[in-house]
Amino acid sequence: xxxxxxxxxxPLEKFVENIRQLGxxxxxxxxxxxxxLSQKLNFVVxxxxxxxxxxxQLRDITVPLEVFEYIDQGWNPQLYTxxxxxxxxxxxxxxxxxxxxxxxxxxxxxxW
Amino acid sequence: MENFTALxxxxxxxxxxxAALGFGSGKxxxxxxxxAGGGPSTAxxxxxxxxxxxxxxxTAGGGPFxxxxxxxxxxxxxxxxxxxxxxxxxxxxxxxxxxxxxEKLSNFLPDLPGMIxxxxxxxxxxxxxxxxxxxxxxxxxxxxTGTMLSGFRLHxxxxxxxxxxxxxxxxxxKNKHKHxxxxxxxxxxxxxxxxxxxxxxxxxxxEDPERKRKKKEKKKKKNRHSPDHPGMGSSxxxxxxxxx
Numbered sequence: 001x002x003x004x005x006x007x008x009x010x011p012l013e014k015f016v017e018n019i020r021q022l023g024x025x026x027x028x029x030x031x032x033x034x035x036x037l038s039q040k041l042n043f044v045v046x047x048x049x050x051x052x053x054x055x056x057q058l059r060d061i062t063v064p065l066e067v068f069e070y071i072d073q074g075w076n077p078q079l080y081t082x083x084x085x086x087x088x089x090x091x092x093x094x095x096x097x098x099x100x101x102x103x104x105x106x107x108x109x110x111x112w
Numbered sequence: 113m114e115n116f117t118a119l120x121x122x123x124x125x126x127x128x129x130x131a132a133l134g135f136g137s138g139k140x141x142x143x144x145x146x147x148a149g150g151g152p153s154t155a156x157x158x159x160x161x162x163x164x165x166x167x168x169x170x171t172a173g174g175g176p177f178x179x180x181x182x183x184x185x186x187x188x189x190x191x192x193x194x195x196x197x198x199x200x201x202x203x204x205x206x207x208x209x210x211x212x213x214x215e216k217l218s219n220f221l222p223d224l225p226g227m228i229x230x231x232x233x234x235x236x237x238x239x240x241x242x243x244x245x246x247x248x249x250x251x252x253x254x255x256x257t258g259t260m261l262s263g264f265r266l267h268x269x270x271x272x273x274x275x276x277x278x279x280x281x282x283x284x285x286k287n288k289h290k291h292x293x294x295x296x297x298x299x300x301x302x303x304x305x306x307x308x309x310x311x312x313x314x315x316x317x318x319e320d321p322e323r324k325r326k327k328k329e330k331k332k333k334k335n336r337h338s339p340d341h342p343g344m345g346s347s348x349x350x351x352x353x354x355x356x
Contacts (some may be wrong), residue, residue: 020225026266027270034266042256045254045255049320065243070233072231076215083272085196085209092196095190096192
């Protein structure tokens with residue numbers, strides 16, 4: 001499972017690095033950097049091709065939409081995981097309380 | 113018994129004799145006893161305890177009482193058990209809920225360049241917009257040919273000011289370890305004008321004896337200039353006495 005993500009992580013990192021270097025070239029463009037620019041543009045296209053190939057292995061993976069809201073706000077997506085676990089624990093405790101209250105008369109049966 | 117039939121309507125057929133239902137002799141079944149104070153402790157009437165046949169269990173009128181079905185079977189896993197320990201999620205729980213998780217996206221992706229902590233709505237780079245309005249994709253990704261590259265000829269010189277902000281990255285926080293190493297290597301005394309921040313002073317550990325001496329000197333100076341000091345009458349008198 002983690003291998004699939006590793007296979008996707010590497011081309012993504014290379015793609016981001018290419019884009020960053022492209023930004024550096026463009027920020028102060030010179031006539032001599034035209035060759036480098038065209039090379040970087042082709043690397044970008046190749047990077048997109050590699051990423052597209054990796055998506056075929058990840059078609060069965062689903063991501064909850066609420067995570068995207070966290071990312072769009074600039075928050076750590078691990079906060080969503082934390083919130084889910086806290087909610088699950090709270091609900092577990094709530095249901096346990098309900099079961100304990102329903103089973104409470106049985107304690108009287110045993111004593112009687 | 114008469115009230116019971118009246119509730120669910122009069123039946124055309126006469127009720128079957130008790131013997132057919134397996135209740136024993138032809139005597140009519142006794143009415144159910146009224147619920148006492150300790151209701152659950154009383155024994156239920158014999159009519160209710162007689163279990164119907166297996167074929168009649170699933171039907172609505174299979175049991176002794178209409179619409180009374182068997183209760184669902186008891187399962188081992190219920191809400192009363194700690195499901196986190198049951199599914200072996202203790203490590204994950206301690207990892208996310210035990211420690212403090214940093215809120216910013218840049219802490220999750222430290223190597224990603226650019227200002228990623230800003231909301232996506234500012235740059236129109238939100239994931240939500242990507243889902244709501246997915247881009248129209250072509251067939252496949254083709255490399256850019258020479259004639260197409262001619263469209264990427266740019267003007268020389270720096271970018272205009274409007275586009276420069278996109279290239280700026282947020283300042284990275286220095287690690288404490290690097291801060292400690294810089295202290296040991298630099299021969300400059302710790303109290304320099306650049307280290308006048310109060311936060312840095314609070315974070316520094318009080319290990320150097322020089323700092324202790326300087327703090328003591330500061331305390332002494334404060335005490336001399338304070339009005340509560342016993343030997344001081346006025347500030348001028350204190351300054352003149354200090355000069356002496």
